[in-house]
Amino acid sequence: MRKYLFIYKSEIMSELQYVFNILIGFIGYVIILFIFLNLWKYIYNDPNELINGYNMNQMIWYVIITEILWSSLGGRKLCRKICDDVRGGNIAYNINKPYSYIGYSLFSHLGSATIRGILYIILGMILGFIFLGSFPNLNILSILAVLLSGILATIISTLLIIFIGLLAFIIEDSNPFYWLYSKAMLVLGTIFPIEYFPKVMQTILKYSPIYVVSYGPAKLFVEFSWPNFITIIFWQLIYILIAYGLCAILYKKGVKNLNVNGG
Amino acid sequence: MAIIEVKKLSKNFKVKVKEKGLKNSLKAIIKPKYKIVRAVKNISFEVEKGEMIAFIGPNGAGKSTTIKMLTGILYPNNGSIKVLGIDPQKERKKLAYEIGTVFGQKEQLWTHLTPYDNFKFFGAIYDIPESRVEKKIEELKMLFELDDFINTPVRNLSLGQRIRCEIVASLIHEPKILFLDEPTIGLDPVVKENIRTLIKRMNKEYKTTVFLTSHDVSDIEKLCKRVIIINNGQVVLDDTMENLKYHYLNKKIVDAKMKERVNLDDEDGITILKDKGYNLKIEVDIQKRSVADALKLLNPDNIIDINISNVPLEDIISDIYKKEGKE
Amino acid sequence: MLMVVKNQLKISWLSIKYALIREMLNKTTFLTNIIFMVLNNASFIVQWIILYSLKDNVGGYTFKQVLLLWGIASGTYGVAHFFFKKAFSLSDTINTGKLDSYLVQPKNVLISAITTDIDTSALGDMIYAYITLFIYGVTLPNFLLFTFFCIIGGIFLTSISIILSSLSFWFSKSDIIADTGNGLMTNFATYPDGIFKGIVKILLFTLIPVGIVNYIPVRVMVSFNLGSFLIVIMATIFIVILAFLVFYKGLKKYSSSNLMMAKI
Structure with missing residues (x-):
């Protein structure tokens, strides 16, 4: 485990050099949130009105949190890197190394996501306070709980994207799959909470990754409850196991084929 | 015509000076330093x-x-x-x-x-x-x-x-x-x-x-x-x-293979470039000494093989570059 | 004069044609690029279906009008990025000294430089634009107006990018400004202007002229108004002239690839 922590730490160090680029990305984040602020202000006749169980402030905080999760992930770069590793044969070099490729990819990506995450959390909180003038009702303990579920969500997202990247073992280019994933996340998981969708879809979405990587932490932030927390964490842990398992199986199968073909 | x-x-370029280190990079964002490069x-x-x-x-x-x-x-x-x-x-x-x-x-x-x-x-x-x-x-x-x-x-x-x-x-x-x-x-x-x-x-x-x-x-x-x-x-x-x-080819390179060892030292108009006993490479400044003169020093009877050539143009040009650089 | 324009157009046309041939060499990639872009744009319908299930009027737009707004947005974006792809990476062209090859040709540098490549997925944007028009309800005047607004809006977007990218003649890092500016234009383009108020609304018709490119055209198509129609045309002519002026002003400061070498 120590070596993975080391990988994680060195990735944090190297990401620090790109802080300026992250700050530029802030502009896009601010604009999206500004547009949503205006949109929800228009839709809600009265800020205290409840639509599908959410008041206006909760809807805007929801988008702030899901956008933080999405922006700090930086999934496209990761998917492209994994895909290139598989296609470029880089992965063959990793077979003999004393660490698992998946573990390495996970921890190095989490390193860069940490820096982005911290910066986006700061920005998101400031922005939310400026726009809305108040924070949701949370105490230190529940803040830590939300943070934990946010971290687990990022781990799951990273593993899922590694899985998508590893699909390159089977098909030539796995980037289009990432693209589909990101579209689904954006339309179904970022803009609206699950309760906004028709009943049938709600059931599906509750069992989909969207529930654990996006909806879960955001829901906890806008409306915290311990029973909800336990359910979400439970499903997140299950999903980590599933996602890791999927990656491991695909990697094992892929590498086997690689050996047969002689790399 | x-x-x-x-x-x-004449042509000048304004070039941003980049300094090393995080502190200087941050400084450069606020107040970049420039220097003028006079290209022509x-x-x-x-x-x-x-x-x-x-x-x-x-x-x-x-x-x-x-x-x-x-x-x-x-x-x-x-x-x-x-x-x-x-x-x-x-x-x-x-x-x-x-x-x-x-x-x-x-x-x-x-x-x-x-x-x-x-x-x-x-x-x-x-x-x-x-x-x-x-x-x-x-x-x-x-x-x-x-x-x-x-x-x-x-x-x-x-x-x-x-x-x-x-x-x-x-x-x-x-x-x-x-x-x-x-x-x-x-x-x-x-x-x-x-x-x-x-x-x-x-x-x-x-x-x-x-x-x-x-x-x-x-x-x-x-x-x-x-x-x-x-x-x-x-x-x-x-x-x-x-x-x-x-103007710049007033030097010849003499490359000779000898039967016997010759002992030669730098003289007026002659520079030893390489001396490996039987193999000799000398530069002759023909404004000061003729090639024939130089050959006499070698004792023509002893020469097995000889090659006389011009100084390569590349060397001449780099010579000119160097001279100008000093001035 | 007419001959000059004709010859210039011929070159741009040939460049676009050759670039298209190149993109079509790999048919699968070509088609997936287009289809994915259509799907990409279409996926946002989900968002609007949900919003209109809450309220039957968002920012003064009906559902079909929002679709039309999307149509204009992706149509203008498509025209700009298909025909003038390089206008959106013009900073890079300037910074890396790639203008050289256009400067030694007896043609207009700016036009040659921006029409030298195409963006395949922008075809998907254009296709999607017409899909929305068909859903909205197509008539002949409608169709002509829509096409006209897509072209003129595409030229408008291109001009904005040229102006912002031309700043690279003075400051090499300004590509970030251009990217941000272009991003601003697309981010606002698909949301009804009625949701914005006060200063922002003024900004949207001036400094961030989404209003000229997207909002006014939708209004003109919903109910024709000659005044608004002319405003769009005048504004476009103005920004095109401005783009040329800024670019040619900057060109005198062009340093080819010499600056890069000096850095090494």
Whole structure:
């Protein structure tokens, strides 16, 4: 485990050099949130009105949190890197190394996501306070709980994207799959909470990754409850196991084929 | 009449100074530091019609900057340029019809099209009627021996074949002057030789004035009658090839293999370059001592094999560079 | 003069044609690029279906009008990025000295430089634009107006990018400004202007002229108004002239690739 922590730490160090680029990305984040602020202000006749169980402030905080999760992930770069590793044969070099490729990819990506995450959390909180003038009702303990579920969500997202990247073992280019994933996340998981969708879809979405990587932490932030927390964490842990398992199986199968073909 | 007239030409660049370290990088965002790089300093020269002229110098000497000002790409800070009587900055398009350019490292051809289609595209750029373009392509195809690959997509051609096509593409509109910026860069010696022959043939055939920059001395030695050497943005030498050789070729290298060991020391006019007992390499300054004189010192009876040669042009030019650097 | 324009158009047309041929060499990639872009744009319908299930009027737009707004947005974006792809990476062209090859040709540098490549997926944007028009309800005047607005808006977007990218002649890092500016235009383009108020609304018709490119055209198509129609045309002519002026002003400062070399 120590070596993975080391990988994680060195990735944090190297990401620090790109802080300026992250700050530029802030502009896009601010604009999206500004547009949503205006949109929800228009839709809600009265800020205290409840639509599908959410008041206006909760809807805007929801988008702030899901956008933080999405922006700090930086999934496209990761998917492209994994895909290139598989296609470029880089992965063959990793077979003999004393660490698992998946573990390495996970921890190095989490390193860069940490820096982005911290910066986006700061920005998101400031922005939310400026726009809305108040924070949701949370105490230190529940803040830590939300943070934990946010971290687990990022781990799951990273593993899922590694899985998508590893699909390159089977098909030539796995980037289009990432693209589909990101579209689904954006339309179904970022803009609206699950309760906004028709009943049938709600059931599906509750069992989909969207529930654990996006909806879960955001829901906890806008409306915290311990029973909800336990359910979400439970499903997140299950999903980590599933996602890791999927990656491991695909990697094992892929590498086997690689050996047969002689790399 | 001079076809290119350059008077007191200067060009400066403002370059951001980059300092190391996070602290300095942050400082640079707020208050960047600049320094002025004087790429070309007050140079003047003329080129006559039909000439093949070499414009040489080490990397960063100002060659490309000058050629870019002559072709209208860069604006000078000072001085005047007349190319075919046209001011390149004021009448860029008018000049463009009259000149051809080949920048060795930059590709102007569409790689997925054949050379033939590319040439037709260039014909269109220069507003040449279809029938004349076809005739011209046919003619240049012969001259540059493109027959084997004129219908192969450019991306499948070798580097040498590509350069030939680049040159032809820049000749479609029958320019009066051809600017070649490092045309043989990255090519192997055989291909280089082949390109040189073709350029020479073209100059003979069309009387096109050729303005060539290169850092490969043999390009110049084999192609050009006149040389302008530039260093640190200044003209160091502007002379004929012959004069250059005459003035700087007053030294001979004698390379001899001896039967017996000779003991020779540096004397007036003689410098020992290498002394391995039986193998001897000496430099003779013929203004101070004749070659025959030097040979006597060696005792001609003892010589098994001998080779007397000129100092390579490369050494001469680097000598000139060095001298100028000191002054 | 007429001859010059004709010859210039011929070159741009040939460049676009050749670039298209190149993109079509790999048919699968070509088609997936287009189809994915259509799907990409279509996926946002989900968002609007949900919003309109809450309220039957968002920012003064009906559902079909929002679709039309999307149509104009992706149509203008498509035209700009298909025909003038390089206008959106013009900073890079300037910073890396790639303008050289256009400067030695007897053609307009700016036009040659921006029409030298195409963006395949922008075809998907254009296709999607017409899909929305068909859903909205197509008539001949409608169709003509829509096409006209897509072209003129595409030229408008291109001009904005040229102006912002031309700043690279003075400051090499300004590509970030251009990217941000272009991003601003697309971010606002698909949301009804009625949701914005006060200063922002003024900004959207001036400094961030989404209003000229997207909002006014939708209004004109919903109910024709000659005044608004002319405003769009005048504004476009103005910005095109401004783009040329700024670019040619900057061109005198052009330093080719020499600056890069100096850095090494």
